[in-house]
Amino acid sequence: MNAPFVCSLEMPDLRRTQMRRNIWCEGCGLGNMQRSIQVALMRQLGRRLGVDYMDPAGVEAIKNNVAMVSGIGCTSRMPGHLDFNTVHTTHGRSLAFASGLKMARPELTVVLAAGDGDIFAIGGNHFIHAARRNLDMTLIVYDNHSYGMTGAQHSPTSPQGEVGASAPYGVFEPSFSLIDLAIGAGAGFVAQGAVTTLQEHQDQLDELIAEGLAHKGFSFINVLGFCHTGWGTRNKRAESFRYRQHIEQQIASVERWREMTAEERARLKPLGVIHRVARPDLQNTPGYADCLARSRKAVEAGREEVEAVSPQPETDLRAKRTSLRFAGSGGQGVISAGEIALAAAVRAGKNGVFMKNYGPEARGGEAYSDVTISDGEIHFPQSDRLDVLVALNQETFDKFRKEVAPDGRILANATAVRETYDDPRVIASPIGELLAREVRPPKRELGINILALALALDYFGLMSREAVTAAVMKSVGKKNPALNQKALATGFAEADRLKGL
């Protein structure tokens, strides 16, 4: 019914019993394409899975191994007909669905059937990236240079000048070459077949699809097809046979085509395997294997230890909260200071919330982070009034001084904060000088955050030295223990000096 041709009738039928009558118009070339896909799958998968497709168990194995994915349109109704694991997705997105499926289940044979509008207009982006990404999948496109299902509107492959429902006076947009696009985007296997009146083209299509399936990586087979009931009726090719003949006049074997003049080449379309390069498919590249190994290590390293826990007295809902802000210039590490303060608080058995601050003010020269700590519950983690501000430079001192509570305190890095406006809340400490003199970092201000953190948490009596030291040595201290030990010691010593004043 689909095609007026006899094609490999002795082979088993892979269609669903409930779907033996397809939804397509009589004479549509989609029937030919569907038949070729079946033949190719049996040949190729039979070989790969080591089963005999003439044996019912072999057919069963093939059907179970195939996942067919499609988008929207006439072609995309194909998976409904076929007795595989089949997914009829949304318009244009079949390659994206299939990519996730293939990543999750590499052992499945993933085949896609799509129309030109589906895959090259609405789905164009996914096509480019599927070709680039090179997952081991096979895409077979029925290129009827129109939207068949919605009624003969023009598509990205419609010939200029022909008439469509949405191009009533002729298509005025240029079309593009799918073959060039596929090669440019990195597809490793690119072939073109055609649906004509000739058995040789049907046989060739079987073979091209089988070769595409055999190719490891992304393979693309474009099938020059037609829509006689839609585009055909508007362009004097309303009979299937006539349209098939029309296609016959436009094709040449790729070997012949390569010998032709540029002028002839522009008029004719090559048939056969046009481009083939072997490269490992995405899941079999050395890079992928390396990522796998490194991710395993990261998971191992990240395993959290289990500790004993026991029922606790209910936490105080209205316990006092202390809010701290670490502020300075971008490179001074005030964000990690806040994170370490939170870790120290938790070590000290307290509750805490840390918030890094995005926004234009953080993107530019200044950065800050807020930490709220408490012995009880912390509901709203932001305070109207800061209890402690640690300002490492003049800009942040000026900016955030107004946000400090009347009875709050400001630890100012006197090395950089020259003007304190006689603010009685200010504790001045030459943090920058101390760093240079005592810690002597290899890079200019490395460790200033740790020095300031140790100084602030100790001087204001917020946390024990042990908790602060442990939190530092478990984080940044891992990388640079000597420097951070020195920064901590300098901070604590400065706290002692200030307390003695």
Next chain:
Amino acid sequence: MSAAAAEAAQARRAPAAGSAPVIDLRRVNAVREAIQAGRLKQARRTTLGGNDAIAQAALEAGARFFGGYPITPSTEVLEYAARHIMGHGGSYLQMEDEIAGIAAAIGASLGGVKAFTATSGPGFSLKQENLGYACLVEVPLVVVNVMRGGPSTGGPTDPGQSDVMQARWGTHGDHPIVAIAPATVQECWEETVRAFNIAEKYRTPVILLPDAKVAQMKEPVLLPPLDLVPVVNRPYPSGAPEDYEAFGQTASGVPPLAPFGEGYRAHFTGLYHNRKGLPTKDVRLIDQLQKRIHAKLETKEARADILKTESFLAEDAEVLVVAYGITARAAKDAVLEARAQGVKAGLLRPITLWPSDAGAFAPHLARAKKVVVAELNLGQYRLEVERLACEAARAAGTPPPPVIGIHRVDMRLIAPRDIHQEIVR
């Protein structure tokens, strides 16, 4: 078989967990409750960012595929997956766009692997068509949408709660949806595990809806040992492959879902379909399908699994505050302050925003003299609270209480003071 698929297959063969898991995620503060009740004796103590807690919980709930696209303020979820998911035997792809991110996750889920994606407002808009596909095709899936301001690009780095209605009605057509709004980092972990369990058990997409503040903050958490994480897997068919109905009618309303490749072949289409998944124009079947995908989330068991509301000092509240996410944390302080002054104030915090928890709300709405809804939008959930208040009043034969909104869309948070003022006004 891929590692992730083999693990999924193993999980299906594992003996069914005992009837009462140590941690009952239907309860508020589930982990803490298990510790207080003496059921949980060991835990992992750490500090996490909200987004990291979500991604970590996803992997611990069994997610083995992530498909996504970078977008502030949800990108840490993608980055965490990129670091860890392969090490767990799974895989991920940073796709070419937001649409492809959710599409890839749906594809992986149909393959039999638990999958998720993450995004924020504008990306969530792009994902809506495929979200509807997942609803109709009944694909287990978790979509994390970290809420920022909007419409359009808005304030990418600042908190908002502006996608509450998008979560409910973003995709076209009548469809059921589950949306969950955590308020703490601990809850980011607990609610993500619960989201996966609901998605798998009921074959439905679940949206996790943290606001940017909760997703970006870092807090201490207590997590159960890995073997005590309560994990639920999707129903697997029990009959012969030829009898498999991927969209059949079952006692629970949830049909089984077999991974590809195991002999249970089926068709999955966004067209209206029959019990085998094949397209149909039979009006009776179409009606059945659409009503079943709603009904499966409305059974007694489903409601117990899905609905979740925290009642905070609300038992005798005359002024009832309704808030969720970061705003609920401000509301708690406001309620405590009002109580200290002798005002009978309380908070209802919907953790599951959709479907709304009418049963939990009704008695409080019937008692309340005033209802205050605080949220970082111009009144999205307030509409639902007004609807519930009218319903409760009609049932009780009383006039509905006034519902007052506190709304903010200037990228700053609603402070406890703002809510307290309204409580005592």
